[in-house]
Amino acid sequence: MNTLVVYCHPDPESFTATIREAVVETLTAGGHDVRVRDLYGEGFDPKFSAEERRSHMTPGPHESVEAHAEELHWCRHLVLVYPTWWSGQPSMLKGWMDRVWVRGVAWEMPPGGKPVKRRLTNVRRITAVTTHGSSKWVNMVEGEGGKRTVTRSLRSVCHPLARTEWLAMYGVDTSTAAQREGFLTTVGRKLAKVKK
Amino acid sequence: MSAHPCADSYSHALAVAATIGLESNGHDVTVLDLYDIGFTAAMSKDEHDAYTAKQPPLDPMVLEHADLVQQAETLVFVYPTWWSGPPAVLKGWLERVLVPGVAFTFDANGKVQPALTNVNRVVGISTYGSPWTYVKLVNDNGRRMLTRAMRLTCGRGTKSTWLGLYSIDTSGPNDRTAFLDRVEHSMAKLRSTR
Numbered sequence: 001m002n003t004l005v006v007y008c009h010p011d012p013e014s015f016t017a018t019i020r021e022a023v024v025e026t027l028t029a030g031g032h033d034v035r036v037r038d039l040y041g042e043g044f045d046p047k048f049s050a051e052e053r054r055s056h057m058t059p060g061p062h063e064s065v066e067a068h069a070e071e072l073h074w075c076r077h078l079v080l081v082y083p084t085w086w087s088g089q090p091s092m093l094k095g096w097m098d099r100v101w102v103r104g105v106a107w108e109m110p111p112g113g114k115p116v117k118r119r120l121t122n123v124r125r126i127t128a129v130t131t132h133g134s135s136k137w138v139n140m141v142e143g144e145g146g147k148r149t150v151t152r153s154l155r156s157v158c159h160p161l162a163r164t165e166w167l168a169m170y171g172v173d174t175s176t177a178a179q180r181e182g183f184l185t186t187v188g189r190k191l192a193k194v195k196k
Numbered sequence: 197m198s199a200h201p202c203a204d205s206y207s208h209a210l211a212v213a214a215t216i217g218l219e220s221n222g223h224d225v226t227v228l229d230l231y232d233i234g235f236t237a238a239m240s241k242d243e244h245d246a247y248t249a250k251q252p253p254l255d256p257m258v259l260e261h262a263d264l265v266q267q268a269e270t271l272v273f274v275y276p277t278w279w280s281g282p283p284a285v286l287k288g289w290l291e292r293v294l295v296p297g298v299a300f301t302f303d304a305n306g307k308v309q310p311a312l313t314n315v316n317r318v319v320g321i322s323t324y325g326s327p328w329t330y331v332k333l334v335n336d337n338g339r340r341m342l343t344r345a346m347r348l349t350c351g352r353g354t355k356s357t358w359l360g361l362y363s364i365d366t367s368g369p370n371d372r373t374a375f376l377d378r379v380e381h382s383m384a385k386l387r388s389t390r
Contacts, residue, residue: 088341145345146337152280
């Protein structure tokens with residue numbers, strides 16, 4: 001399956017970087033065609049600009065993110081790998097959504113006030129792999145904003161039957177090496193089941 | 197905190213209406229227009245290292261904002277909701293300014309303790325392309341972030357106010373004017389004490 005991995009962490013030696021390695025290794029071994037985007041690594045600009053805003057009625061991506069938009073249309077499986085900060089995606093990843101998932105790429109607005117039309121029907125599966133500093137309970141109280149952004153907001157413009165999978169490690173700040181190892185094993189086991 | 201790339205946007209008009217309302221009630225208002233001042237959206241590797249080491253912010257602009265936040269009694273966020281949350285620059289503002297030692301501290305057990313006990317109220321003013329029902333269906337994640345994650349982490353007994361204009365893409369000039377009035381009047385009625 002054409003798989004786009006969007007990875008977001010400022011530190012190449014972080015646990016999130018280790019997770020990305022495990023994700024890419026498992027999916028490649030499973031015979032998937034994997035492309036990786038390292039947003040920090042490529043110096044992605046997450047700020048939706050005034051110029052983009054002024055042309056946002058015109059469908060299509062800004063020229064600086066055309067390659068990102070093309071990849072988004074290429075993939076059947078979208079995998080997001082990032083740390084959860086303030087119960088959501090890091091600004092770098094949020095900016096990727098703001099700038100790449102625009103009109104004409106992710107959705108269309110039909111005339112006459114009709115509902116927004118989905119454009120990413122090629123995306124059949126979305127997987128989020130993330131770490132939370134706080135516990136599952138705290139995240140539940142806070143409303144799991146990051147999870148809902150992926151499983152509801154982003155999913156709403158993908159294939160109507162798109163599957164979502166949430167692979168999260170809670171309490172990573174106080175975790176032991178064995179627990180982190182266990183999470184990597186879980187991620188590997190889950191992604192190994194994804195059919196080609 | 198205002199976060200819209202265009203100075204002539206409706207979101208900016210909302211920030212102005214909120215300021216007028218607050219000032220009419222005698223509040224001392226500082227506006228941080230994040231696009232206008234060129235605020236950096238993403239947390240850098242050095243900043244992440246400083247965060248992990250519980251060191252103070254490195255960027256002078258961030259330090260200035262941290263200082264303002266520590267003196268504020270009310271925090272007002274004005275932004276357009278995109279993908280159910282705030283624009284990246286505002287998300288980045290939370291990541292870069294509200295760091296350990298500024299907004300919260302860790303106790304001996306690694307548990308988060310609020311440090312912005314000076315903040316009595318968090319206000320969110322946002323525009324949504326989607327109708328209210330859809331916003332609720334996807335969980336209104338920006339609102340949750342500010343009124344739960346941020347409010348619970350940073351303050352004790354902090355109250356919240358949320359003002360939203362839904363279905364803005366199909367709204368008419370009357371809806372927009374009415375919402376500007378509503379924002380100004382709500383802010384004019386805001387009390388700074390608990």
